[in-house]
Amino acid sequence: MRRNLVVGNWKMHGSRAANAQLLGGLKEAGPWNADVAVCVPFPYIAETALALTGTAMVFGAQDCSSHEQGAYTGEVSSAMLQDIGCRYVIVGHSERRAYHAESDQLVADKAKAALAHGVTPIVCVGETRAEREAGQTEAVVKRQLATVIHTLGHCCGEMVVAYEPVWAIGTGLTATPEQAQSVHAVLRAQLMAATDRASVMRILYGGSVKPDNAAELFRQPDIDGGLIGGAALKAADFAAICRAAAQ
Numbered sequence: 478m479r480r481n482l483v484v485g486n487w488k489m490h491g492s493r494a495a496n497a498q499l500l501g502g503l504k505e506a507g508p509w510n511a512d513v514a515v516c517v518p519f520p521y522i523a524e525t526a527l528a529l530t531g532t533a534m535v536f537g538a539q540d541c542s543s544h545e546q547g548a549y550t551g552e553v554s555s556a557m558l559q560d561i562g563c564r565y566v567i568v569g570h571s572e573r574r575a576y577h578a579e580s581d582q583l584v585a586d587k588a589k590a591a592l593a594h595g596v597t598p599i600v601c602v603g604e605t606r607a608e609r610e611a612g613q614t615e616a617v618v619k620r621q622l623a624t625v626i627h628t629l630g631h632c633c634g635e636m637v638v639a640y641e642p643v644w645a646i647g648t649g650l651t652a653t654p655e656q657a658q659s660v661h662a663v664l665r666a667q668l669m670a671a672t673d674r675a676s677v678m679r680i681l682y683g684g685s686v687k688p689d690n691a692a693e694l695f696r697q698p699d700i701d702g703g704l705i706g707g708a709a710l711k712a713a714d715f716a717a718i719c720r721a722a723a724q
């Protein structure tokens with residue numbers, strides 16, 4: 478059986494005071510019978526690490542460089558993330574694909590760099606509204622995942638995949654459990670053909686997951702938890718989603 482994983486993606490939100498309050502609230506509410514992580518802005522990783530010491534929660538980053546080290550001003554390497562104890566890094570979030578022109582290959586290279594340093598990449602895939610309406614959902618997510626599988630080779634079984642329909646992120650629109658499950662099943666089948674670890678790999682759903690829709694989403698056979706944006710910023714909401722993921 479796969480253990481559910483719930484990951485909070487704080488995006489570019491937070492402050493030292495707000496983070497302390499949020500993490501304090503989560504510490505009071507937990508632990509849960511699920512894996513829980515928060516992916517926080519770079520400047521707050523070290524303080525988050527301290528705040529989570531002694532808890533079952535882990536932390537990570539929201540991006541990493543595809544490069545090992547060197548003259549890449551503004552970049553953060555996966556070796557640095559490993560050095561400060563990050564367990565996860567989100568790569569290929571649709572906001573980075575859209576606003577920073579990240580290609581499928583760059584996303585795959587970032588995932589490879591992360592794995593090389595023992596940081597688990599959470600690889601995001603998902604279609605836009607136009608792509609869904611054009612009937613291209615399956616083709617788009619398969620293309621995005623195929624590049625990562627090809628680049629990682631036999632290590633692809635070590636990643637976490639997140640299906641995040643772009644039209645559902647931050648919009649309040651959620652894929653129905655059936656819509657999400659059908660894409661997750663496609664992704665699982667693609668992983669099955671690539672690695673014998675496919676049946677134990679976690680495929681998360683992300684896109685306006687809230688306390689009131691989380692349980693039904695997580696009940697789907699191929700949904701193994703969630704990548705949570707807006708609702709990860711409120712301790713009560715994120716805790717309720719973690720409760721819904723508890724097995």
Ligand code: PEP
Nearest residue numbers: 646647683684685706707
């Ligand atoms: C996200 O950004 O990964 C996300 C899923 O956001 P939200 O939950 O706000 O839709």
